[in-house]
Amino acid sequence: MLRVAGLCCHAGGRPVIQDITTDFGPGLLHVIVGPNGSGKSTFLKAFSGEWPIASGAVSYDDLPLSHISRVELARRRAVMSQLPELHFPIRVDDIVMMGRYPHFSFRPARHDIEVCRQAMQRLSVLPLADRDYLTLSGGERQRVQFARALAQLWDAPAAGSRYLFLDEPVSSLDIHFQHQFLGLARDLVKDKMIIVAVLHDLNLALQYADRILFLKEGRVVSAGSTPGIVTPDLIREVFGIPARLLDDPVGRRPVIVYG
């Protein structure tokens, strides 16, 4: 269980996260949505331990974030951000192996190599293993980064949960891989992983999330279970545009139409 209590953060001297209190429980796919500049990415960085916390508390499995060492945290929490840009040629399997860095001290064990292979298999990037990352397409790069995050969290810890945070993970993927990605995230949730994703597309959020958190100007406007939480009034309040919900005659969840 990831607990956030009264969290406040600053950026450039301005408050960007203001008094957020929420829980991210196991077995659920949590999604954070909000307009540009609402503080989604800062919020994710703050509870991941990469953004200074001005006040408030974050705890993983009831252990305060400040009491967990960086390496200890990296063994149970992985983050996949918007695509990092590299300037050196490097093999795909070397990038995936970086996910194992918190787990070995000098030379990767046979287990680490096997984990990387399976993680690449799962994201169907195994055929790219000896390719140079710089020659890959945006979608391929995103899958390689996902494989790295998966390799990082491959072994379940003896106690507590594994945490996977995704910051706009599907932004450069085509529709096929968007759905493959979020489908994979759903499978991982069944493995008792706690997943929190920042998404731009409300319809994707509505289709895959168990719980949605609406952020605006650094505050939680509303949070709750899908599909009930999403209403035309809330969309208008958070994003400032009118919207309607249409029932999908085949699927179980409604579809949002704007305008």
Add this chain to the structure above:
Amino acid sequence: MRTKTISFGVYYWGLGILLVLTLFVSARVGAVSISYDRILLFLRHALGGEAPAGGTTIEERLFMQIRLPRVLLCALTGAALAVSGTLMQGLFRNPIVEPGLVGTSSGAAFGAAFVFVMGKSLSGPWIDAAGPFLLPIFAFAGGGAATWLVYRLSNVFGKVNVTTLLLAGIAVNALAAGGTGFFSYIARDPQARSIVFWNLGTLSGADWTNTGIVAFTTLAGIGLSLRYARALNALMLGETEAGYLGIRTTRLKSSVLLLNTLMVAVATSVVGVIGFVGLVVPHILRLLKSSDHRFLIIASALLGAILLNVADMLARIIVAPSEFPIGVLTAFAGAPVFLFLLIRSGRRQQQGGFYA
């Protein structure tokens, strides 16, 4: 992945053998040529074996007191510069960075010029205590200040902007060069002449004391660098991503800057300013094999030692019995490589961003 581990070893062996061969050839050539069997005899004598027939000759003294320290100092300097280039490129996440560009060399030169000219006027108990270490200490302070300044100026919000980096490098290098120029202006004539020569890079001052100091900092520097190899690999993904992998990035950055300054400043205080070794060597190795920093650090130490010895041989041969400034030679060879990389990075920028 298994085959990769093996071929790293093959590279180390290949480069290691090449280095030993280069050292032998380099020890042979010069104003006085010494044959290989004589070299082996002298080495055996030095290591406690029997003396060569005819006792200790002038030739043996020349080899032991001048040629051998010079060849070793050259290898150590090449290794220090190349490993520092690898570290700086990893830290700035940019393949066009090297100790000369980020101000370490010129800052160290400024600190050393200060000691050359003002050293006699300095006094105090700690100055006397420093002894032969006074020069390296001032070079370290100058190089460290310059590198830190360039890093702070070019690193905006955790990203290194190439344009700002180049401009900051130019400004800080110009400032340090101006300071060095000022000292050579106020210096008495022989001092001034030595500053000018030394600014172009020269290994002719090699003796066992300064070779020993450079050996200590270089070998310790390389050993410590290896501890940061994995963290530098993770840093390729960016500072935030490296942090998510459990790397303490703030500590990593200051440690790497310190190591770079230690190795480059101490070498520079002895041999002067030698540019572009740190740029070219890691670049060749990345093209040859891999960007893995464990490989790059070890292999660039070996290749840097080889290349600088080749350059020094050329410097001794082309205008023998006089010698050509080695820094001029490495600049002739290295600057075109730098321009090539810059042009290529410019093209990449047009294709979509070259900001590290």
